Amino acid sequence: MIQTTGLSYAYDAQAEFRFPDIHLADAENLVILGESGIGKTTLLHLLAGLLVAKTGKVLINNTDITQLGARELDHFRGNNMGFVFQKPYFVKSLSLIDNLLLLQYLAGRKSDQTKIKQVLDRLGIKDKERKKTYQLSQGEQQRASIAMAIINDPKIILADEPTSSLDDKNCLNVTTLLKSQASATGANLVVITHDQRLKTQFENQLQL
Template structure:
């Protein structure tokens, strides 16, 4: 479960953001919509512990993340958050399998090859595990990114513009994959986007 309370952020005195309170329970999905310049990416980075708010709280399973030390924040992020970036960030020298296992390593968890293989089968890239990520299609890379985000069975999945460069068919497929994965592991799913095509796929929506 994730919730925010009275969250604000300031880049400069002339560029400040005040965000609405949000609440997303386990197995629920929340869509956060907004045009460019409305603070969508900033909000996602606050939820992902990549930025520290000027004021307010980000609470995951009763832990106020704004009160954690830098080291505890990094450890909490690795163990409890799964992030799907708009453009997947992989280690190009590693295979697809090793990129998945890297999520375990960063969270100080045992490297779970069986889970990686199971996710690869479920998401349709099991034949690509030995390849380097640059050898994959855009759609395959997106599916690997989704698999990596749930390797540690996180409490919260955050997706940043996951469909902005996809056609309608692949957009529907990515939304389904994200929803299915969050429901299977009991995670809250929060999607931040300006893509109006996603409105009908999410009952819970917030506009920035």
């Protein structure tokens, strides 16, 4: 469940963003569309607690993350949020499985290899677990980053331009995969993009 009210953010006096309120019930998805520079990433980072809002509240599963202290917020994020970035990020020195083990560790959870294997299996990259992430193909990296996003069973998956560098076929694959993984973990999926192709794939849309 995600609910925002009266969110605004200001980088400086000139660039202030005001965002429409968002309300998503459990397991509901949303695509936020808008041109570059309109504050899409800012909104996403406000939802993630990576930026501190000037005004407004962000309720995620009844927790107002704008009221959390720094350490609590880190912990909350680690346990409740998954991220998919435009370019997949990994810890370069670690293998794929170690990257996932690291995320379990950072969230303060016990390492659970069985679960990691299940997730990788679901995404069809189980045989790549010992590979360094830069040795994976682009498509595999895309899947691996989805594995990163869902490994800790997040309540909300935030995706920032996940498809903008992909062709039509892969674009559809990724969104389908994201939606299915989100529903498999019962998470809200929030995608921000300027990619108009996604319009047809989400029921809930918000135009900034």
